[in-house]
Amino acid sequence: xxxxxxxxxxxxGLVVTLSLVTLPGLSEARNIKVGIVDTYxxxxxxxxxxxxxxxxxxxxxxxxQGVLGGKIEFTTRDEKFKVDVxxxxxxxxxxxxxxxxxVGTINSGASLAISDGVAKAEKVPFIVWTAKDEKITGELGHxxxxxxxENTAMAGKAGGVGLAKKPYKKYWIAGDDYSYGHAxxxxxxxxxxxxxxxxxxxxxxxxxxxEPDLVPYLTSISAAKPDAVIxxxxxxxxxxxxxxxxATGFAAKIPSWIHTAIDHxxxxxxxxxxxxxxxxTIQYLFYYPETPENKAFVQAFEKAYGxxxxxxxxxxxxxxxxxAEAYKKxxxxxxxxxxxxxxxxxxxxxxxSMVEMRACDHQAVYPMYFGTTKKHPQQDYVIATDILTLxxxxxxxxxxxxxxxxxx
Amino acid sequence: xxxxxxxxxSQFLVGLSRSxxxxxxxxxxxxxxxxxxxxxxxxxxxxxxxxxxAFSITKLVPGAEGFWLALVLAPLVVAAVSFIAERAxxxxxxxxxxxxxxxxxxxxxxILGDLVKITWGAEYKSxxxxxxxxxxxxxxxxxxPKYNFFLLLIGPLVAVGLWLFTSKTKLGKIARxxxxxxxxxxxxxxxxxxxxxxxxxxxxxxxxxxxxxxxxTISITLGMDHNLIIEGFLIVTIGxxxxxxxxxxxxxxxxxxxxxxxxxxxxFAIVFPYTAVVIVLLLRPRGIxxxxx
Numbered sequence: 001x002x003x004x005x006x007x008x009x010x011x012x013g014l015v016v017t018l019s020l021v022t023l024p025g026l027s028e029a030r031n032i033k034v035g036i037v038d039t040y041x042x043x044x045x046x047x048x049x050x051x052x053x054x055x056x057x058x059x060x061x062x063x064x065q066g067v068l069g070g071k072i073e074f075t076t077r078d079e080k081f082k083v084d085v086x087x088x089x090x091x092x093x094x095x096x097x098x099x100x101x102x103v104g105t106i107n108s109g110a111s112l113a114i115s116d117g118v119a120k121a122e123k124v125p126f127i128v129w130t131a132k133d134e135k136i137t138g139e140l141g142h143x144x145x146x147x148x149x150e151n152t153a154m155a156g157k158a159g160g161v162g163l164a165k166k167p168y169k170k171y172w173i174a175g176d177d178y179s180y181g182h183a184x185x186x187x188x189x190x191x192x193x194x195x196x197x198x199x200x201x202x203x204x205x206x207x208x209x210x211e212p213d214l215v216p217y218l219t220s221i222s223a224a225k226p227d228a229v230i231x232x233x234x235x236x237x238x239x240x241x242x243x244x245x246x247a248t249g250f251a252a253k254i255p256s257w258i259h260t261a262i263d264h265x266x267x268x269x270x271x272x273x274x275x276x277x278x279x280x281t282i283q284y285l286f287y288y289p290e291t292p293e294n295k296a297f298v299q300a301f302e303k304a305y306g307x308x309x310x311x312x313x314x315x316x317x318x319x320x321x322x323x324a325e326a327y328k329k330x331x332x333x334x335x336x337x338x339x340x341x342x343x344x345x346x347x348x349x350x351x352x353s354m355v356e357m358r359a360c361d362h363q364a365v366y367p368m369y370f371g372t373t374k375k376h377p378q379q380d381y382v383i384a385t386d387i388l389t390l391x392x393x394x395x396x397x398x399x400x401x402x403x404x405x406x407x408x
Numbered sequence: 409x410x411x412x413x414x415x416x417x418s419q420f421l422v423g424l425s426r427s428x429x430x431x432x433x434x435x436x437x438x439x440x441x442x443x444x445x446x447x448x449x450x451x452x453x454x455x456x457x458x459x460x461x462a463f464s465i466t467k468l469v470p471g472a473e474g475f476w477l478a479l480v481l482a483p484l485v486v487a488a489v490s491f492i493a494e495r496a497x498x499x500x501x502x503x504x505x506x507x508x509x510x511x512x513x514x515x516x517x518x519i520l521g522d523l524v525k526i527t528w529g530a531e532y533k534s535x536x537x538x539x540x541x542x543x544x545x546x547x548x549x550x551x552x553p554k555y556n557f558f559l560l561l562i563g564p565l566v567a568v569g570l571w572l573f574t575s576k577t578k579l580g581k582i583a584r585x586x587x588x589x590x591x592x593x594x595x596x597x598x599x600x601x602x603x604x605x606x607x608x609x610x611x612x613x614x615x616x617x618x619x620x621x622x623x624x625t626i627s628i629t630l631g632m633d634h635n636l637i638i639e640g641f642l643i644v645t646i647g648x649x650x651x652x653x654x655x656x657x658x659x660x661x662x663x664x665x666x667x668x669x670x671x672x673x674x675x676f677a678i679v680f681p682y683t684a685v686v687i688v689l690l691l692r693p694r695g696i697x698x699x700x701x
Contacts, residue, residue: 042630045530177678205674210635212626213429216422216667219550220674223415239532239627247553247625249544269534269627 029069032333034323035093037086037104037114038130040078044106044235046265047130047312052076053305054313055103058320067327072320075099079110086110090118090126100333101125103319106312108133108180112140119144125339127323129315134183137363138397139405143339146362148319148355150283150311152180153402154368155259156187158281158395159230162370162388163188163257164195168227170202174217175232177206184232184259202226210237214244222250231258238266242274251275262371262384265310274382278373281390284314284351285369288387293352309350318355318364321347356392360399365392415671418550423667425556428563429622430659433636434643435570435652436614442587442650442700443607444502449513450493452637453520454486454612458619459628460524461485463533472538479620486616487609489520494608499601517633525630537624555624562621566614570652583607587650587700639681646688648695657696661688 036055038048055074063071075097079086086105093099102124105111111131119126120142127146128136134153136145150158173189175181185204192199203224205217214237221229233241242261245251252275260266261280286298286308297317301309309317326342327333343359349366356365371384437451462478469477493516501512537555544551574580586593586603594600626632643662647654662681669680688696 041525042530046532174674203674205670205677208678210631212622212632212635213426215553215556215625216419216426216670217674217677219418219422219552220415220667220671222550223412223418223671239534239629240625243534243625243627244553247544247555249551249553253551269532271534271536273534273536 030333031070031073032067032101032323032327033097033099034072034074035090035097035099035102036074036076037079037089037093037102037110038076039081039106040076041080044081047106047310048078050265050310051106051129051312051316053301054309054316055320057301057304057313058317062320062324067324068331068333072324074103079105079107081107081110083107083109083113087113087117090114094118094122094124099124100335101127101323101338103127103129106130108136111136115140115142115145123335125335125342127319129319130312132180134187134397137361138402141361141402141406146342146357146364148315148322148357148364150315150366150368151363152183153187153397154363154395155281156184156189157191157397158368158370158390159184159188159257159259160191160193160195161390161394162279162281163192163228163230165388166228166255168255169198170200170225170227172203172205172221172224172226172229173201173232174205174207174221174229176209176211176234176237178209180234181206181232185230188230188232188257188259207237209235210240212240214240215248218244218248218250222248222254226254229254229256231256231261233258234260239270242266242270242278245278246273246275251277255279257281260311262369262373263311264308264383267373267382271381272375274373276372276374276382279370280373280384281368281370282311282384283366283368284309284311285371285384285387286310287383288369288371289351289353289389291352293348294350297350314350315364318347318349318366321349322355322357322364358396358399361402363396363402365396367391368395412549414548414550416668417548418552419667419671420664421547421552421560422556423664424660425552425559425563425663426667427659427663428559428566429618430639430643430663431563431656432566432621433615433618434640434647434655434659435566436611436618437640438611438644438647438650438652438655439583439614440608440611441644442652443583443611444498444604445506445509445650446498446502446608447506447510447513447641448611449510449637450517450520451513451612451615451640452633452635453517453524454490454615455619455622455636456524456628456630456633457489457520458482458486458616459623459626459632460528460533460619461616462620462623463528463535463628466535472540475535475538475624478535478623479617482620482623483613483616486619487613490612491605491609494605498608499605502604517637521630521633530630533628535623535628541624553625559621566617567656574652579603579606583610642682642685646685646695648697648699650700651695651697654695654697654699661685 040048077089108131111128134151137147257279267274329341330337346356349355368390371387373382374385376383461482465478466474541555544553643658647658665680665684669677
């Protein structure tokens with residue numbers, strides 16, 4: 001054997017030995033890669049950015065100590081509120097960026113598409129943090145999809161539970177004529193009727209999404225003289241609806257419930273134009289409950305981003321906490337182990353109350369707040385008052401109810 | 409469900425006030441269609457710019473003065489934007505076929521939409537009507553916002569103003585003549601290019617006025633242009649392309665069928681105005697009034 005050949009073999013042996021010694025160590029200490037697909041352009045960007053800020057704030061804290069010797073890093077993709085774009089980006093994140101898990105989005109259609117086309121197909125965990133379609137963890141749920149967002153079933157049930165405590169009998173239902181509106185309406189009515197069988201639905205009206213002028217709808221509803229109205233609206237229609245409720249004097253005369261009507265992101269731009277006496281539900285308010293944890297969270301968030309956190313920031317914050325804790329529990333970066341670890345995991349949310357990732361359907365469980373709008377005594381905007389806290393178990397459909405929809 | 413006369417009366421009034429806004433916006437659209445033969449999809453974007461400009465003006469000048477100032481200045485902002493667009497782009501394209509113009513104005517509407525996003529951001533905006541229009545008036549047993557009465561007043565005023573302008577002023581007459589026969593207008597020595605520029609800017613001014621008037625009743629948001637432009641084209645089509653009075657008739661049909669649809673069959677109210685459009689077009693394929701096309 002020539003000298004050069006010998007030294008070649010020695011060198012090769014050295015490289016192999018070195019890599020065997022060092023590589024496992026390197027892989028153990030590597031960073032956890034989160035791929036975020038969400039809307040960062042167009043009107044829904046407000047929610048996308050709020051969620052991202054909540055996530056970043058949580059990671060700052062988490063990465064100080066690190067997870068499994070590394071950090072949690074993320075990369076974002078703007079799906080422009082389009083299902084096909086979202087799907088392509090989720091695939092790209094998994095195939096090319098090799099992310100360990102996916103997170104997003106505000107678009108229910110996009111979330112369902114990623115859930116089926118990427119999470120289930122490629123066996124990659126996917127946590128939905130803003131989209132509200134109950135099918136995500138309900139009828140179309142599976143091992144690889146999770147949700148930290150409150151969904152239409154929870155929202156509707158919260159409305160039903162809250163309204164059942166009120167004396168109203170004759171209801172009118174009105175809303176945006178698309179899946180979100182109808183899903184909220186169905187869930188609210190089903191739960192209200194179950195809790196209070198003597199309620200009566202005297203009529204329904206549905207308008208197209210973004211309908212600018214809701215006054216004709218309100219005048220015709222008030223002609224029917226209901227005791228209360230369940231409005232099922234969101235997005236741009238929500239603001240139109242609140243403005244019309246105020247301008248027609250409807251809100252002062254007829255009580256109404258609109259899910260997320262007490263959301264600060266909705267009420268603040270309206271200022272003094274927002275109506276009083278409208279009841280709404282939401283999972284997060286930056287001014288309630290006044291726990292030290294919530295105050296600290298709001299302070300840190302305002303310091304970093306200049307405005308108080310909204311519900312997407314809350315959802316994203318608990319998403320980050322769940323991810324970090326699940327990896328710590330799993331002990332290694334492994335997709336299946338991560339799922340086993342996150343099932344049933346409990347973390348302390350930003351308000352100080354516990355949040356659980358329910359094992360049976362992968363839906364996060366947390367309380368909801370049911371409050372009525374009233375002008376802020378000092379500020380020039382409207383806030384929620386007379387807040388009722390509905391516990392997580394009160395507003396969640398039971399495991400049996402959810403799993404029954406999956407068997408259909 | 410029983411319908412008393414009071415409910416019908418109040419629906420009639422709110423439908424009428426909605427028709428007035430539609431009329432102001434579509435009168436401009438129809439004017440541009442008539443004189444320039446341009447199916448301007450970007451008309452909706454100009455309406456949106458009118459609303460956003462009104463927002464900025466009311467932010468700079470708070471209170472009632474801001475609102476009145478916005479009603480005057482916001483349409484002028486839109487007129488300025490449209491003047492630039494006309495001189496830089498449209499004036500070179502009038503001879504192109506309609507499909508090209510349709511695609512071009514569609515592209516322009518996307519560009520304007522993005523410009524609005526860059527200028528004002530993606531968040532919802534909202535402005536308040538002056539205290540004068542705060543609250544509602546109880547009429548026929550229903551509460552109708554005071555602002556809607558203001559719209560009921562503005563609509564006929566605009567209609568009369570348009571009539572005076574197009575039939576009593578020289579410029580108006582020239583514009584009308586250009587709508588019917590543009591070669592003839594050129595042949596008698598009138599600078600058609602500037603007539604077209606004026607007609608375009610005037611039509612867009614109306615879009616801006618509609619946007620500013622509508623602003624206090626809605627959330628000012630990206631996407632409000634698309635909502636309006638589809639209805640706008642349907643209205644000018646059933647009224648008679650390019651006929652301003654057709655825009656009035658079309659707006660009344662659209663606004664009133666919507667309001668009564670909501671009352672009589674609320675689950676399917678969305679369908680009513682569109683059904684009315686189908687019926688009108690089946691009976692009169694070229695629109696109710698004389699089309700200038």
